[in-house]
Amino acid sequence: MLKRVHFPSSPLPYLLVAPQLAITLIFFIWPASQAFYQSFLIEDAFGLGSEFVWFENFEVLWSDSHYLAAFWRTAVFSLLVAGLSMGFALVLAGFAQRAVRGALTYRTLLIWPYAVAPVLAGALWVFMFNPTLGIFPYFLEFFGIDWNHYLNGGQAMALVVMAAAWKQVAYNFLFYLAAMQSIPPSVIEAAAIDGAGPGRRFWTIIFPLISPTTFFLLVINMVYAFFETFGIIHAVTQGGPGTSTTILVYKVFNDGFVGLDLGGSAAQSVILMVLVVTMTVIQFRYVERKVEY
Amino acid sequence: MAEIHLTDLTKSYGPTEVLHHIEGHIQDGEFIVIVGPSGCGKSTLLRMVAGLETVSSGEIRIGERRVNELEPSERDIAMVFQNYALYPHMSVRANMAYGLKIRKLSQAEINRRVEEAADILEIRQYLDRKPRQLSGGQRQRVAMGRAIVRDPQVFLFDEPLSNLDAKLRVQMRLEIRKLQQRLGVTSIYVTHDQVEAMTLGDRLMVLNGGYVEQFGTPIELYDRPASIFVAGFIGSPAMNFLPAEVKDGSVVLSNGVIIPVESPKEANVTLGIRPEHLQPEPEGAIALQVEMVEQLGANTLLHGTLQGTDKALTASVAGHATYENGEFVNFSAPASMLHLFDPETESRLEL
Numbered sequence: 001m002l003k004r005v006h007f008p009s010s011p012l013p014y015l016l017v018a019p020q021l022a023i024t025l026i027f028f029i030w031p032a033s034q035a036f037y038q039s040f041l042i043e044d045a046f047g048l049g050s051e052f053v054w055f056e057n058f059e060v061l062w063s064d065s066h067y068l069a070a071f072w073r074t075a076v077f078s079l080l081v082a083g084l085s086m087g088f089a090l091v092l093a094g095f096a097q098r099a100v101r102g103a104l105t106y107r108t109l110l111i112w113p114y115a116v117a118p119v120l121a122g123a124l125w126v127f128m129f130n131p132t133l134g135i136f137p138y139f140l141e142f143f144g145i146d147w148n149h150y151l152n153g154g155q156a157m158a159l160v161v162m163a164a165a166w167k168q169v170a171y172n173f174l175f176y177l178a179a180m181q182s183i184p185p186s187v188i189e190a191a192a193i194d195g196a197g198p199g200r201r202f203w204t205i206i207f208p209l210i211s212p213t214t215f216f217l218l219v220i221n222m223v224y225a226f227f228e229t230f231g232i233i234h235a236v237t238q239g240g241p242g243t244s245t246t247i248l249v250y251k252v253f254n255d256g257f258v259g260l261d262l263g264g265s266a267a268q269s270v271i272l273m274v275l276v277v278t279m280t281v282i283q284f285r286y287v288e289r290k291v292e293y
Numbered sequence: 294m295a296e297i298h299l300t301d302l303t304k305s306y307g308p309t310e311v312l313h314h315i316e317g318h319i320q321d322g323e324f325i326v327i328v329g330p331s332g333c334g335k336s337t338l339l340r341m342v343a344g345l346e347t348v349s350s351g352e353i354r355i356g357e358r359r360v361n362e363l364e365p366s367e368r369d370i371a372m373v374f375q376n377y378a379l380y381p382h383m384s385v386r387a388n389m390a391y392g393l394k395i396r397k398l399s400q401a402e403i404n405r406r407v408e409e410a411a412d413i414l415e416i417r418q419y420l421d422r423k424p425r426q427l428s429g430g431q432r433q434r435v436a437m438g439r440a441i442v443r444d445p446q447v448f449l450f451d452e453p454l455s456n457l458d459a460k461l462r463v464q465m466r467l468e469i470r471k472l473q474q475r476l477g478v479t480s481i482y483v484t485h486d487q488v489e490a491m492t493l494g495d496r497l498m499v500l501n502g503g504y505v506e507q508f509g510t511p512i513e514l515y516d517r518p519a520s521i522f523v524a525g526f527i528g529s530p531a532m533n534f535l536p537a538e539v540k541d542g543s544v545v546l547s548n549g550v551i552i553p554v555e556s557p558k559e560a561n562v563t564l565g566i567r568p569e570h571l572q573p574e575p576e577g578a579i580a581l582q583v584e585m586v587e588q589l590g591a592n593t594l595l596h597g598t599l600q601g602t603d604k605a606l607t608a609s610v611a612g613h614a615t616y617e618n619g620e621f622v623n624f625s626a627p628a629s630m631l632h633l634f635d636p637e638t639e640s641r642l643e644l
């Protein structure tokens with residue numbers, strides 16, 4: 001038999017967690033349950049009444065080719081964002097770790113993009129890539145590239161991927177740097193004595209040893225690309241041209257607040273919610289088992 | 294296998310010089326121990342030989358080659374680190390094979406060498422384990438295995454035993470010594486433990502504050518320490534030091550006791566005498582007032598002061614002996630066992 005330890009009960013612990021609980025309830029649980037409930041309703045055209053329809057909203061989504069295309073687009077978008085920002089952060093962290101002079105300045109500067117709000121980040125990129133005024137289209141012209149992300153869906157996608165990845169580089173960089181610094185220097189010195197050059201040391205020693213961080217960041221970045229890139233997309237392309245940059249979270253907004261299909265939009269957000277919960281669960285399971293080298 | 298020449302070697306971090314004009318010639322196949330207190334620059338010196346620290350001035354030669362500018366991998370050395378520095382994500386076999394793969398040896402040759410080393414070190418049954426599945430002593434063996442499969446010209450050890458318990462340390466110490474004699478590879482071994490240094494080294498380099506105090510065989514260091522520092526560092530319990538004066542061919546202690554020595558010079562000196570060289574004798578000139586008795590079984594240590602002074606004095610008496618605190622015990626000291634040092638320069642004065 002296990003013996004339970006009993007503590008004298010006091011209202012203080014409840015009082016202390018109450019604010020956090022209130023915030024979670026009001027801003028997360030309540031809207032989430034509303035969305036859940038709403039996803040079973042169809043509003044009439046005038047918004048005067050609604051009908052309970054069970055899973056009809058979901059069935060409609062499943063047979064909607066636009067929705068399935070958005071799903072696919074989101075997968076590509078988030079993999080590109082995660083891959084690009086993590087790859088770039090990895091290279092920067094590798095250099096930051098080797099830097100001898102000015103290491104602190106270098107690191108501080110690299111962290112700044114993380115402090116920029118998504119919409120502002122988007123605005124920066126919009127200016128830089130404005131087809132008529134921007135500096136990059138001007139340079140790209142020398143290479144014979146005609147840049148216009150208002151017309152070209154592929155270019156629009158490239159732009160939002162770059163903007164979204166850029167913003168996340170700082171975050172990934174911090175984690176990668178911390179992971180690299182936790183590798184004992186003598187392990188890397190031993191590899192140097194064993195004859196491994198910097199490149200080989202990176203790929204055979206450092207990269208495998210930071211693989212738990214890579215996995216953690218992969219999940220975090222996917223979640224980021226799924227949800228938090230809304231502001232960037234809204235500022236840069238508004239999902240266009242056509243639907244070429246309409247990822248799931250943007251479609252939720254578009255269908256719900258622009259198209260006023262509240263039921264369908266709620267069903268979409270429920271699906272997104274399920275996705276993020278799944279990713280989080282995978283994450284925790286994996287982290288709990290402690291990643292095996 | 295190679296000789297190592299260190300010529301006028303210095304190391305500075307910015308304006309601070311931490312190693313000063315190190316000189317040393319290491320013979321082919323010799324086992325050299327660098328010993329000294331914490332922070333004296335032992336690791337720095339070893340890492341300079343390894344190529345992990347740059348050389349500020351001077352020259353390091355391994356065999357015929359000047360290696361100052363060479364990468365660690367080009368120096369044909371192997372190093373065993375204090376924390377073993379095994380690759381945590383690789384099996385024992387992969388750890389040992391890593392350097393061989395880089396040198397593009399054939400798989401058959403790699404297997405042969407790894408298995409041979411594993412047999413020597415008796416770690417064959419662990420070849421497929423990861424380092425974290427091994428005990429500290431086993432990890433230590435793997436680290437040595439990784440060094441010997443490379444068949445290098447020089448082995449470098451940086452306090453490889455300091456993370457092991459006392460018993461295992463003694464055992465591994467013997468094994469390292471046997472292994473080195475069997476392979477005949479020139480070795481440099483860093484430690485702050487003087488017992489380890491005395492038992493392992495063909496010769497010892499005693500470092501203090503970045504200076505070489507003395508470089509010689511353990512017996513030379515014990516019998517003829519070149520400075521007060523070496524005299525106090527080598528030997529346990531440590532040597533006694535007493536202020537004295539040389540007058541009319543004898544040493545006069547501060548309480549007036551006179552010990553005859555053959556020294557013509559007249560000067561203030563520091564007299565050194567090892568506790569084990571004080572011989573109990575009822576008529577002896579040196580009287581020790583006992584303050585504490587330590588029974589070690591094989592011998593007994595008497596801690597106290599020189600009669601009539603507050604100078605600490607320790608004597609080691611063979612076997613079990615019982616003394617009262619406050620009691621006076623007389624000792625004699627043979628002149629051949631005395632060491633005289635200059636109190637100013639702290640260096641040895643020849644008798």
Ligand SMILES: Nc1ncnc2c1ncn2[C@@H]1O[C@H](COP(=O)(O)OP(=O)(O)OP(=O)(O)O)[C@@H](O)[C@H]1O
Pocket residue numbers: 306311329330331332333334335336337338485
């Ligand atoms: N990167 C560095 N920058 C500045 N000073 C350093 C650096 N590395 C070492 N030192 C200094 O050099 C001196 C020698 O250090 P070293 O590590 O060689 O000592 P050690 O003899 O190995 O000591 P221990 O027995 O504690 O390992 C120390 O005083 C240390 O403070």
Ligand SMILES: [Mg+2]
Pocket residue numbers: 335336337
């Ligand atoms: Mg050290």
